[in-house]
Amino acid sequence: MHTRVKLLTGLLGSLLILVALSGCGSTTAVPQYEQAEGYRYLERKITDNYYLLSITSKHKADLLINAQTQASILTEQLGFDWYIIVEQNGPDDTTPPYLQTIEIRMGKGIRP
Template identity: 60%
Template sequence: MLKNITITLTLIVITLLNGCATPSKLPRYSQTDGYQYIERKITDNYYMLEIISNSKATLHTNTLSQASVLTEQQGFDWYIIVEQHNTDNIKPPYKQHIEIRMGKGIKP
């Protein structure tokens, strides 16, 4: 009986310590020219961008601008928007999610 309790307690302690050792994977927003963004790499030429802006009027422009900057930083010539989601917020902050595929040479 004491052996079973010891094994159970050992497993609980190992589980708790393992949870503490795992770093948090929460995304961090970067700040630039009046908006914040997150870039998530899906593959070498496929990224997800999330843009947050206090201005609904500039949200789309900021999204396209950040996609262009990322494309250039990664050494690609062009990008296409594969998927796009807008958050219908009535008040700030406004969010837009896009997934882009980047390439070199002639754009399809």
């Protein structure tokens, strides 16, 4: 009986540690920049040189330009020389707010 209690306590302790550590690896996006007129920029780090950027705006025309501008700023801030757009989605909604997402890969030196 005493061995079962120790085993159960050890299993519960291990489970608690596992749950606590799983929260540390979260890649939840956090708003990086927000304005009153509905502009919002979020970035999500996928790897050290691969990011997902999301731009939300009431104005559809400037979304891709804003996304590319944010990609350039992020690339420079992280010390990379260039970036390429790996994938791009949106805007496909017909009513505001519009959403544009791009996935970028950054690098140093000669661009592929």
